[in-house]
Amino acid sequence: MADTIDSLLAEMRTALRQADFEDPAQEARILVGGLLGLTPTKLMSRGGDVVAADKVALIRAGIARRLAREPLHRILGARDFYGLTLSLSPETLEPRPDTETLVEAMLPHVRATVARVGQCRILDLGTGTGAICLALLSxxxxxxxxxxxLSKDALSTASANAQAHGLSDRFRAVQSDWFEKIDGRYHIIVSNPPYIRSEIIDALDPEVRLFDPLLALDGGAEGLDAYRIIAARAAVFLEDEGVIGLEIGFDQKDSVTQIFRDEGFERTAFLRDLGGNDRVLVFRRADAGAARAMRTAAC
Ligand SMILES: C[S@@+](CC[C@H](N)C(=O)[O-])C[C@H]1O[C@@H](n2cnc3c(N)ncnc32)[C@H](O)[C@@H]1O
Structure with a gap:
């Protein structure tokens, strides 16, 4: 009997249910719809359509990959983030909805900078797919x-994503160990650095542990290595009135705040993600107010 959309959806639902996946029906719709390039509505209305043999093979391979715990969007090769469809590659983290909180937090600062000085230079440390920076630029x-x-593979994916969204004339990818190869000063520094404690990586879900790159996850013994490096050097690269926005782990608000305070920054905001977890911190130089007052007095 020929394979139809409905029969393939049912095949995937059954396979995932037998393997105790949480939401087999939803996963089947995303994978089959994604691989056939059909919207959810079209998928439902065309359930009786016969699927070509090459597509059937692709879907069956996708089901096998999902059973091996590869995340759905890695199988599809792309993920939506803040209204942009971003390609993924082996060395990019799959951008998470939680990270959209950082974009939301920084957008008013980007707009205010443009209103003040007519432009805004953004530095995205650990850009991965380019998600945060490209969302702000778009x-x-x-x-x-x-x-x-640090990853060449991530940078070529970020550049391809910039190109796909018509942003390549405003986005530059630089291979660097944090600030090492960076010069100039920026109005906005953003980062979602690796922040998982090394010792708990082995206990993460297989979707993360086996498929997200270790370089994107491992934040060192306390999960704070990258924050320490960024805090120690950020002032050199930040305009006087610039701001730094950081994604953090749910339990890192106090420790990351202290790291930045020790380096002369003050926290101006913290935001929770949609799940209610502490997720984003925003800092500026603690002497920014004094610098502004001195410039005003000098005018
Ligand atoms: C948690 S991922 C964030 C990716 C992307 N910004 C996002 O939010 O989806 C951290 C990123 O930092 C990069 N990274 C890790 N160590 C780095 C280093 N020493 N210098 C520059 N980037 C680094 C990783 O390759 C990875 O792309």
Whole structure:
């Protein structure tokens, strides 16, 4: 009997149910719909359509990969983030909805900078797919960004994503160990650095542990290595009135705040994600107010 959309959906639901996946029906719709390029509505209305043999093979291979715990969007090769469809590659983290909280937190600062000085230079440390920087650039036409990563594979994916969204003239990918190869000063520094404690990586879900790159996860013994490096050097690269926005682990608000206070920053905001976890901290230089007052007095 020929394979139809409905029969393939049922095949995947059954396979995932037998393997105790949480939401087999939803996963089947996303995978089959994604691989056939059909919206959820079309998927439902065309359930009786016969599927071509090459597509059937692709879907069956996708089911096998999912049973091996590969995340759905890695199988599909792309994930939506803040309205942008971003390609993924082996060395990019799959961008998470929680990270959209950082974009939301930084957008008013990007817009305010443009209103104040007519432009906004953004530095995204650990850019991965380019998610944070590209989301900000797509929302504010006057902004330009540099995406930094240690991974060449991530940087070529970020550049391809910039190209796909018509942002390549405002986005530059730089291979660097954090600030090592960076010069100039920026109005906005953003980062979602690796922040998982090394010792708990083995206990993470297989979807994360086996498929997200270790370089994107491992934050050292306390999960704080990258924050320490960024805090120690950020002032050199930040405009006087610039701000730094950081994603953090749910239990890192106090420790990351202290690290930045010790380096002369003050926290101006913290935000929770949609799940209610502490997720984003925003800092500026503690002497920013004094610097502004001195400049005003000098005018
Ligand atoms: C948690 S991922 C974030 C990716 C992306 N910004 C996002 O939010 O989806 C951390 C990123 O930092 C990069 N990274 C890790 N160590 C680095 C280093 N020493 N210098 C530059 N980037 C680094 C990783 O390759 C990874 O892309």
């Amino acid at each position: 929302a504010v036409a006057e902004a330009k960004g540099v995406g930094v990563d």
